[in-house]
Amino acid sequence: MSRLADIAREGIPADVDAAHDAAERARFVEAVSRGAALRRGGAYGRLDAWLRSLGISTVLAERPRWGLALAGAAALAVALVVLWPARRLDYAVEGAPVAPGGYISAAAGDEVRLSFTDGTTVALSPGSALRVAEVEATGARMLLEHGRASLRVTPRPKARWSVEAGPFAVLVTGTAFDVSWTRGDGTLRVDLHEGSVTVRGPLAPDGLPLRAGQRLVARMHEGDVQISSADAASAAGPAEGGPSSAQAAQPGAAQPGGDDGAAVPGDAAEPGAEGDAGAARPEGSRADGSPAGAAADGAAADGAAAAPSWAKRVAAGDFGSVLAEAEQRGLGGVLERGSLDDLVALADAARYARRGDVAQRALTATRKRFPGTSHGKAAAFLLGRMVDDGGSPGAALAWYDAYLAESPGGPFAAEALGRKMVAVERTSGRAAARPLAELYLKRHPRGAHAPVARDLMKP
Structure with a gap:
């Protein structure tokens, strides 16, 4: 019976029409109750053909007197297939004991390995801790307390795996990826190495999908989510129609705290298609804009060719070296001649390092020199966010309006509209902000500013 159930699960489609199923079941019951003679075109014949289609050899045609008994057994088997629960996964742990509640802690010098019965493995790095909260037939839910885990999830139909880390959740079906969480x-x-995952959390309530080769870094304290590509970061310039090697801030990202400076809107960006490639540096040129020939003799001396790109350093949290190198080159020269990648990375490094003056200049240069690119348009939102966080919500409105006009469907559209709503409430009162709250709830009902919008809608 167990083998029959397994075969039926594999052979019966999951989307059987309910009306058709009910009609065929009624015909089958009627045929059995009448004791109809077995014939190839009758109900028993249809049952025999159905079982043969599932790879089950029957004796209905050869031994008609067994027909009624086998028909009843087949009906029972079908009922078991429907009602019998799928087998729950199990797992074994190597390298550490499993404490009550599924808690597993790796010692400082040892790696711990979890092996699930479907072939999925989890390698827990030394000094890390993880709890297996739930295990089902389709997957497991794990909580990464701190540290790093490497997962290789076996692809299966209807598989459901998740790794929760702090307020974030990584939703998986079948893939290979590493996840780390630093509570401090x-x-x-x-x-992400293979497949695809979706990351959800306070900074990405609607979920951020990742593709193979991408890296996501979410910083709760700064309120920022970044996605970068190792391949793109090593390229000479930004890819056509996509983000540059510097990390692209994602939809739903909240504001980085602590930015200062008071920018005022400059010339509005010229209209351009969202995601235009923009003005990447010419092929063969240096990052500071000088010709490659001028760098050929000096590359070995200054070590520039061997140094990681600014985008890679920002992704690794090395903001200081980016700022130091920009000042060594000459900040004015970088702003006037640097590539789009370098301007974006410099602006990010300055914001994270609390250098609002440098961030403002880099963002302004991005808008001036690359007005039609997605980064040039996003700079309007980032400048508005800096002004807003600096205590000038009224001045920030012009930047939010500029971004929403240039990128109504851009990655910061929800955040720009939500911040505009709050800024209008602070400067003009609840009544003035109510139409924006209604618009926000219509466009982003699950957005980060939805609770504020719902409150504003109250009488």
């Missing part, structure tokens, strides 16, 4: 600074990092 509230940083999540996901490196």
Whole structure:
């Protein structure tokens, strides 16, 4: 019976029409109750053909007197297939004991390995801790308390796996990825090697999908989510129609705290298609804009060729070296001649390092020199966010309006509209902000500012 159930599960489609199923079941019951003679075109014949289609050899045609008994057994088997629960996964742990509640802690010098019965494995790095909260037939839910885990999830139909780290959740079906969580600074990092995952959390309530080769870094304290590509970071310039090697801030990202400076809107960006490639540096040129020939003799001397790109350093949290190198080159020269990648990375490094003056200049240069690119448009939102966080919500409105006009469907659209709503409430009162709250709830009912919008809608 167990083998029959397994075969039926594999052979019966999951989307059987309910009306058709009910009609065929009624015909089958009627035929059995009448004791109809077995014939190839009758109900028993249809049952025999159905069982043969599932790879089950029957004796209905050869031994008609067994027909009624086998028909009843087949009906019972079908009922068991429907009602019998799928077998729950199990797992074994190597390298550490499993405490009550599924808690597993790796010692400082040892790696711990979890092996599930479907072939999925989890390698827990030394000094890390994880709890297996739930295990079902389709997958498991794990809580990464701190540290790093490497998962290789076996692809299966209807598989459901998740790794929760702090307020974030990584939703998986079948893939290979590494996830790390640092409780001290509230940083999540996901490196996706194969397949795809979705990351959800306070900074991405609607979920951020990742593709193979991408890295996500979410910083709760700064309120920022970044996605970067190792391949793109090593390229000479930004890819056509996509983000540059510097990390692209994602939809739903909240504001980084502590930015200062008071920018005022400059010239509005010229209209352009969202995601235009923009003005990447010419092929063969240096990052500071000088010709490659001028760098050929000096590359070995200054070590520039061997140094990681600014985008890679920002992704690794090395903001200081980016700022130091920009000042060594000459900040004015970088702003005037640097590539789009370098301007974006410099602005990010300055914001995270609390250098609002440098961030403002880099963002302004991005808008001026690359007005039609997605980064040029996003700079309007980032400048508005800096002004807003600096205590000038009224001045920030012009930047939010500029971004929403240039990128109504851009990655910061929800955040820009939500911040505009709050800024209008602070400067003009609840009544003035209510139409924006209604618009926000219509466009982003699950957005980060939805609770504020619902409150504003109250009488």
